[in-house]
Amino acid sequence: MDETDITFFKDGFRLDGRRAEELRPVKMEVGVLARADGSCYIEMGGNKVIAAVYGPREVHPRHLQEVTRAIVRYRYNMASFSVEERKRPGPDRRSYELSKVSREALEPVILTSYFPRSVIDVFVEVLQADAGTRTAGINAAAVALADAGIPMKSMISACAAGKVDDTLVLDPMKEEDNFGQADLPIAMTPNGEITLIQMDGGLTPDELHQAVEMAMKGCRDIYEIQRKCLVEKYSQLEAPAEEVHACE
Amino acid sequence: MDETDITFFKDGFRLDGRRAEELRPVKMEVGVLARADGSCYIEMGGNKVIAAVYGPREVHPRHLQEVTRAIVRYRYNMASFSVEERKRPGPDRRSYELSKVSREALEPVILTSYFPRSVIDVFVEVLQADAGTRTAGINAAAVALADAGIPMKSMISACAAGKVDDTLVLDPMKEEDNFGQADLPIAMTPNGEITLIQMDGGLTPDELHQAVEMAMKGCRDIYEIQRKCLVEKYSQLEAPAEEVHACE
Amino acid sequence: MDETDITFFKDGFRLDGRRAEELRPVKMEVGVLARADGSCYIEMGGNKVIAAVYGPREVHPRHLQEVTRAIVRYRYNMASFSVEERKRPGPDRRSYELSKVSREALEPVILTSYFPRSVIDVFVEVLQADAGTRTAGINAAAVALADAGIPMKSMISACAAGKVDDTLVLDPMKEEDNFGQADLPIAMTPNGEITLIQMDGGLTPDELHQAVEMAMKGCRDIYEIQRKCLVEKYSQLEAPAEEVHACE
């Protein structure tokens, strides 16, 4: 995060024409992959992210098994061509951290005790990155889990708030992230139980409260999109009861 | 493969004095290593390659075991000093590919179902490289398998054809490979069942047919050398029936 | 080891004021870590080294288990900031070798047959390095083993002799090591059974004999310090019989 000469606001609108509290356009499609047990493709602004879920299935290597519950694995990965400068394939320190916090964002709602000794694998591929890939990934992954029929206590929705030019904004895009003053991603249940919160930059305690509120509002908007997306797919199919339950 | 000013033919003879359809001199010795269960040293022109076979033996790690048959592993490796510019020790992408296609060149004739839950390990070390190391390795490995007493449906022999100065040639050496127009290695059984075929460069369909014929002819020549080598060794020893069978 | 213009002796005293056969000041403290089963911190001159022992405990991965005895693992590691030029974290070839010879310096006295199928882990961290880290590590590790209650046939003490300006010296420090003519570390039991000996540089057979004698004398001095350190701690606690036995 760095100072710059860019003018981030013009007549109250952001560089891409949004208002401060507005999400970028979201496009979401469920069940996009044939091999995976569940899948979801999401576009949030310039982000293009795909999530797949496999499982519950056998754990390899065996010593990772848990006797009383399924383990959850989450792999956040960026395609080499997803960013401005080509990224070397394979995980780096950033992707290890994002994988960890994303997994911990979803684990609280997954009913892992239903599947002892097994694993639920969540794979997230970032195909094009434009700030907010971790939240886009969590949103897609949560829908993919539902698509895979994994029993969940509730949906998880994620969104970030940021600070640019001393103004709080919802769902920062790349320029706002690069030159912004703070970034605060949140993931939560529809009831407002927070399962992920991270922050970097600088916020006064007051700003922090506002940013949290703003990000939570964004999560609620995302939730509506997730719900609609799943209902659309499963109403077509006359979804069995547990699937509907899965999205709430 | 690149254009160059080298004159590859003079009065119908190649740089090293061979005719177009002639193999380089081959020297082959079986049973050259004390620790291995079977071994073979081969020189094909400037190539010096040694192959060892261990097994059937226990599989580690265990999860690689197959219940109904032995697995076959093949490791093609170049010594650091085997090439013009020192090679970093350890496998690279090329050696992974060559290991795979070489293993698949031998697997069709190995009676793996005789040894469930075990492994047959084939290790090939290139000590000096001069184009054609993969075929030299397969030739040595096939003899080493026989030397180890591994039951095989037949021998495997390998040889490449190439295209240089618009002319097809058998068993290209380094200069012909570096500046040639095509390379087509083949491995096969004495009956002409092809177990390896690869090609790069450029060939018309007609040339392809001729090159395949030429390489197969080379394989048959190699086979005679392999047979003689094994017979020599095992006739000295009054070879038991299954060993002789192994070479036919 | 290299020639240089440094004057290593002045009026019979070394750069740091020691005589040729004198150890650097040693400070030793036992039981400095709460999580480890046994631990010891040592300062030998400018070296600051800490050793921890865990075990006997379960072996992972399982296939390393020995049916009739405990295995011993020893990991010598340098902190990145322990040397003049920052060291990349993680083991290098030098630390693999030092780990091996250090383990073999301790194994002869550990009663591994008491704990079949288990592992005794020794971890040595060099926090500040000033020549002689391997011997400092062994000295600390031996005391940490005793502190962990691991039954041992005897204590192990380690010390090096060196050659500087054609003179043999005990316990060389950094400058003497860098520009010295030979280095000869030894580890041994109080009875003079040698469990580690290495040498590099150049020594005549006569010098070798003298250097071995000198290093063994250093080991005996170290042993007194180790003994005192353990007695002090365990006499305060009214040490149970086997602990006293552990220190010989």
Added chain:
Amino acid sequence: MPVSDVLSEIKKDYLYNLVLKGERADGRSFEQYREISIEKNVVRKAEGSALVKLGQTQVLVGVKMQPGEPFPDTPNRGVIITNAELVPLASPTFEPGPPSEVGIELARVVDRGVRESKAVDLEALCIVPGKQVWIIFIDVHILDDCGNILDASSLGAIAALLTTRVPASKFDLGEDYSLPIKDIPIATTAIEFGDVLMFDPDVDEQSIANTRLTVITTASGNICGMQKSGKGTLKQEQIYRIVDIACEKAKEIREKFLEA
């Protein structure tokens, strides 16, 4: 895994019986490809990209370019580096970690097609002879492996290259321009199963076949690459037949999708 063994035996029997009747599970003829679709320029951050669907198989290929050093033995030529990621999202059999043997082979065969057909005019990618040339990274990202990812990847690679703009302006090297493409290599893969040759195998067909042959052909109808894989054998005539059909198929695909 006894259950999956049993299933695979049943599947094998089923497919074998179909083959005896001259049929495939999805109703295709033995030489027929699944439906192909190519969506170009799907990744804005890449210099070129293409999403290829071959039936349900999906492969995304991105091309990135940056200036770099040439190889010492080709001081006046650009450099191509091809990489394939068989990410575990795409198949239950793919595992995270460094490229597997299968992934390495796939990347190398795709690379061979591009390189040996001389598809890219590498001489045109020299910036300062011996010092600076364009490096082309072709990154193959498998998204859904429903069989024959090699043909899909190879198709994605050339389709992405055809859309690639050399990002000269980004590096103060003049105006951007289209990557100069001189040929369009197409890979065609067949499996051998019960003496029958089946093209464009789906994932089940692939799993039961012991032998696979890929043939890469150029626009002029020549062969620029071949790769047999699998622990089975091929007869000489089978190879010739696959080559013949590969030339035809490649011509169709090239004309329909890449010369439009």
Added chain:
Amino acid sequence: MPVSDVLSEIKKDYLYNLVLKGERADGRSFEQYREISIEKNVVRKAEGSALVKLGQTQVLVGVKMQPGEPFPDTPNRGVIITNAELVPLASPTFEPGPPSEVGIELARVVDRGVRESKAVDLEALCIVPGKQVWIIFIDVHILDDCGNILDASSLGAIAALLTTRVPASKFDLGEDYSLPIKDIPIATTAIEFGDVLMFDPDVDEQSIANTRLTVITTASGNICGMQKSGKGTLKQEQIYRIVDIACEKAKEIREKFLEA
């Protein structure tokens, strides 16, 4: 590991019953830190160092500096590289090998505190713009993990930076000088357990809690970093409460140990 499972159940019950009574096993109040000690300049070979003890937890942080290249997008700024080694000496649960997920997260959160608080004046560490700047390596070496190593590491990092001398003379770049420090970030960690928030958790408390939140604050009382970890949830009000107490605690620690 059934024995350790039983033990951990018993421990959990014991701690839970204490919490119901408003108590902690070592007698602290829920918001109370264990005793803190900071020993500075303990490693002569490092440019700066500090040994932090938080109760029995011990963390040694060393700072090394050397000239190197700046990042292309910040040509006039020094570079900070933070690394954490969770060496197996420090805990039975740490394993040798490349950094674990936990170690990477720890290093990145410590780094975030130093970076986002702008603690180090990176502009002052430019030697030749675009060519040569000072590289700062912050190496966190955990010695004894008795809980809350994140706060201890973060404290060690800033304490070590405060003692750091830029080794200019060693590289013929003038006289050594103290590293210019502009802020003092302090990390404060709490766990949630049975609806209670406990600060500075020890290793047992940590093991039973599902959720942990770290808040990093600057000298001016702003928040410059946050990280939730663990597979539990937090309510909005719990977050605010942790932030409030973190600001207080950080102020106390900063004044007592780092501004002396």
Added chain:
Amino acid sequence: MPVSDVLSEIKKDYLYNLVLKGERADGRSFEQYREISIEKNVVRKAEGSALVKLGQTQVLVGVKMQPGEPFPDTPNRGVIITNAELVPLASPTFEPGPPSEVGIELARVVDRGVRESKAVDLEALCIVPGKQVWIIFIDVHILDDCGNILDASSLGAIAALLTTRVPASKFDLGEDYSLPIKDIPIATTAIEFGDVLMFDPDVDEQSIANTRLTVITTASGNICGMQKSGKGTLKQEQIYRIVDIACEKAKEIREKFLEA
């Protein structure tokens, strides 16, 4: 592996009983080496090479040279890099993968012999002081491990160095010339078993002994390297005795094979 345990017990008893009678399984005296053969210049692509046979043990050592940067602290000296590959072809106990502890130790002891004896005149390998010097890669490739690969490798290294031609013309640095060699270090290894010292152990003898000592001596009869390995102990007198015999053996080997 209970079967192999039983076998090793039987083998141990057998060898031990032989030792009591003052005998070895192959009829050698305790101080006698197996037959040695050295074939030089066996690899044309290397600057120097040697195939050493020690009984059935076979080790191939290749030397490659190229210009490169000196170490900062020795700007006027060539650089030696020694590597050993214990490839799985050579023994059922060797595994593919990065060098094992045993392989690393072997490479480092071979390196120590060459380095500490000052066998190579490194000053003569400076091309441009501080900028460019000759890098010597000594690559030890074990082909058949029938015991005592350390002595064989060490012998192979110096034999290969003695055949090495500096490839100056290949790099436009003048005419090729023989690598300047100033000393001939020889490693001699003994094991201790049942209070007896046995030199040049074969693979069975090695497997039953707890202690091994390698002594490297120079042409002038000095000791330039020692390495004890194995989890046994040695008495002071045993060390002196091994050193004495090592000096003799080394002299014999040096005169017979390397000074011809």
